[in-house]
Amino acid sequence: MQVDLQHVMKLARVELSAEEQALLGPQLGQILGYIDQLRKVDVSGVEPTAHAVPLVNVMRADEVQPSLPHAEAMRNAPAQRAGLFVVPPVLE
Amino acid sequence: MEYEPAIGLETHVQLKTRSKMWCGCANEFGAPPNTNVCPVCLGMPGVLPVANEEGLRKTVLAGLLFGCEIPPRAKFDRKNYFYPDVPKNYQVTQYDQPSTRAGHLDFEFEGRVTRVRITRAHLEEDVGKNNHFETHSGVDFNRAGVPLLEIVSEPDITSPAMAFEYLNALKEVLIQGGISDCDMEKGMVRCDVNVSVRPRGASELGAKIEIKNLNSFSAARRALEYEIRRQQGVVAQGGRLAQETRRWIDDAGVTELMRSKEEAHDYRYFPEPDLMPMEPGAAWLESVGRGMVELPLARKQRLMQDFQLPASDAQTLATDPALGDYFEKAACGAKAPKAIANWIINNLRAQLAHSGATLALVRFAPGAIAELAGLVDSGKISSKIAQEVFLEMFATGDAPGAIVDRKGLAQVSDTGAIEKLCDEAIAAHPKSAADYRAGNVNALNFLKGQVMKASRGKANPGLAGEILDRKLKA
Secondary structure, eight states: OOOOHHHHHHHHTOOOOHHHHHHHHHHHHHHHHHHHHHHTSOOTTSOOOSOSSOOOOOEEOOOOOOOOOHHHHTTTOSOEETTEEEESOOOO | OOEEEEEEEEEEEEOOOSBOSSSSSBOOSSOOTTSSOOTTTTTOTTOOOOEEHHHHHHHHHHHHHTTOBOOSOBOOEEEEOOOTTOTTSEEEEOOSSOSEEEEEEEEEETTEEEEEEEEEEEEEEOOOEEEEOSSOEEEEOTTTTOEEEEEEEOSOBOSHHHHHHHHHHHHHHHHHTTSOOOOGGGTOEEEEEEEEEEETTOSSOOOOEEEEEEOSHHHHHHHHHHHHHHHHHHHHTTOOOOOEEEEEETTTTEEEEEEESTTOOOOOOEEOTTSOOBOOOHHHHHHHHTTOOOOHHHHHHHHHHHHOOOHHHHHHHHHSHHHHHHHHHHHTTOSOHHHHHHIIIIIIHHHHHHHTOOGGGOSSOHHHHHHHHHHHHTTSSOHHHHHHHHHHHHHHOOOHHHHHHHHTOOOBOOHHHHHHHHHHHHHHOHHHHHHHHTTOTHHHHHHHHHHHHHTTTOBOHHHHHHHHHHHHHO
16 A cells, blocks of 8 residues: 655654655555555444544533643743744744 | 626634633633633643533524534544644544534525525634744734634625625624624634636536635625636636635735645544534533524514514614613504604613613613603603603603603693793784784794793694694784
């Protein structure tokens, strides 16, 4: 099973060396091959499921709880300005 | 060949909840940056989101207001993309099993009731807000995780003006249903538009072009006007349009290419494993349904039919539900609902605006307005005196009848009393009397004014005029 590794790398925003690509490309292919194998199982008559846990309607009441203190929230930020998380310029 | 547009809208509105969708941070506009944030809405590893029931209730209620189907099962999905305002690198949304689908919105456009089908209204989360500096950007995550309802319409809209009216009508329903405050200034409503052109009468849609970055309804209208002209220009010159995403540049009044179909995002949707599906049972749905309100258009039509109100009055009352309720209480069983509507729409609203009070603080019951209108209708007081009585009612909360009695304001229709006042007026103003006799009609009005003044406004003006005329012509 061929994988468009360049596309996957772009989507995941990861950079891989030539060696890593040579190793991971076929491995991803094997994973997809396994999925292909699963596809052959006859699941007609089986309800599709998004979750392994048979739980529904897990909800909480609409109540405000304390947020993090501002300084605490910003603690991991490599850079900040005017209370904001500073990031490279974005325009879209 | 003539090319006609087909327009579909995706409208995002922030739901009116106290807390965010997956955590207890406040859903509040205007707080200092990054103060309504916690590990969940900052996308820290290892956290578990839990759905805010009110967000789900408001989503389903919106669906009910749009006459949507409410599927027995809904679930959440992750929409994956990298952007600094999305701290988790995915946005939680509802992909293939939304909470509501297949509804519609009816609204008035060009004097007719028009229907636009609603494909779906699903629940998702808002993202953070980018602020742009010269060389970098800054992100505020206060908005991240605020419940957001996305209302997707079918491409049933045929003009920018119709899109504008659709948006206004949508907003009105959402406000009256308590779904969202829809405060544009606070960014509570945003929309993307999809627009294509096709030869008139063709059944197939043209290439769909999406326009983003529309922060007001008028921006949506202007962007559509521009974009339709642009697309018609391209096809008129034999060009071909391809699916793409464009951005509206408000200052320049143009759209520009953002990304082509090839560059379209690959969102890799998959079920959100941290959030359990939703199965709204009958009891839950019934309790949500208790929040249903009469739609503004339906109410307008009913007010026109039941109370014979003109469209403009019915519109005013339907747009302000509290005022509409007040009117209906006052007009219930009344002979002349139009007069009651006038009192409420003109006088009561003016006094409320003047005093800064709200309807809830009005000191008299709605029935008092009907009583006041009745006093005028029966001729007990003149309409001029009624204005004075109304002000007194507003100030004291006393019943109009009691005020009329207390202040001696009842209209004098006693011919004897008015005759006397007329004689006095003629005697005091012989020149006017002579003018009238000489054919100057206005002189009678002057004399009538003197009689009204002498009676402190209580004389029946019609009667005073008749008596003066009779005496002067004698």
